[in-house]
Amino acid sequence: MSEEKILKTLIQKMKPHLNNGEYIFTTVNTINKIAVNDIIGQFKENEGITLILERQKADKLNFKYNFIASWITLEIYSSLDAVGLTAIFSTELAKHNISCNVVAGFYHDHIFIDKKDEDKAISVLTNLSNNYK
Numbered sequence: 001m002s003e004e005k006i007l008k009t010l011i012q013k014m015k016p017h018l019n020n021g022e023y024i025f026t027t028v029n030t031i032n033k034i035a036v037n038d039i040i041g042q043f044k045e046n047e048g049i050t051l052i053l054e055r056q057k058a059d060k061l062n063f064k065y066n067f068i069a070s071w072i073t074l075e076i077y078s079s080l081d082a083v084g085l086t087a088i089f090s091t092e093l094a095k096h097n098i099s100c101n102v103v104a105g106f107y108h109d110h111i112f113i114d115k116k117d118e119d120k121a122i123s124v125l126t127n128l129s130n131n132y133k
Contacts, residue, residue: 001107003079010085011132014109015075016125022055022115024065025101034061040071041103041110052103052112069101070118072111072125080104092128093121 004010023040027048031039034051041052051063058065078085086102086109093100093113098121101112113121 001077003077003082005079005082007082007084007088008132010076010078010082011088012129013076014078014085014089014125014129016111016122016129017073017075018118018122019071019073021071023069023071023112024053024055024058024063025067025069025112026051026053026058026063026065028063068115069112070115070121072113072118072121074109074111074125077107078104078109080106085109088132089125089128092124096120096124098124 004013027050028034029048031042031049031051038053038057039051040054043050053063055065055068074089089111090100090102098113098117100121103110103112111121
């Protein structure tokens, strides 16, 4: 699998995939009591450790959160140094009043959007991909 850098190809072949489930963002001071396999994503900030977890697992751990998200994966192997992909799809989502939180993985870009916007976001991203010239 080779990584893609050409913006036109990235957009046209990004294939947005909606992952099942509900996801949350929370913050903790330590992850000692959390199974590593339960963590979808983490980022260390000065104020604490931001975690992305399945909502059900966060509820079992009594974590506080105020945002329930759906998780969309762009199924193209995007290069970490590709220019413009995030700008294009986030602008298109913003035109439809959809907020997005983007996480770049090694292979794919992942977008967390408000659960209520999941169908609309998939439609917007699919239309962008199908009609990008």
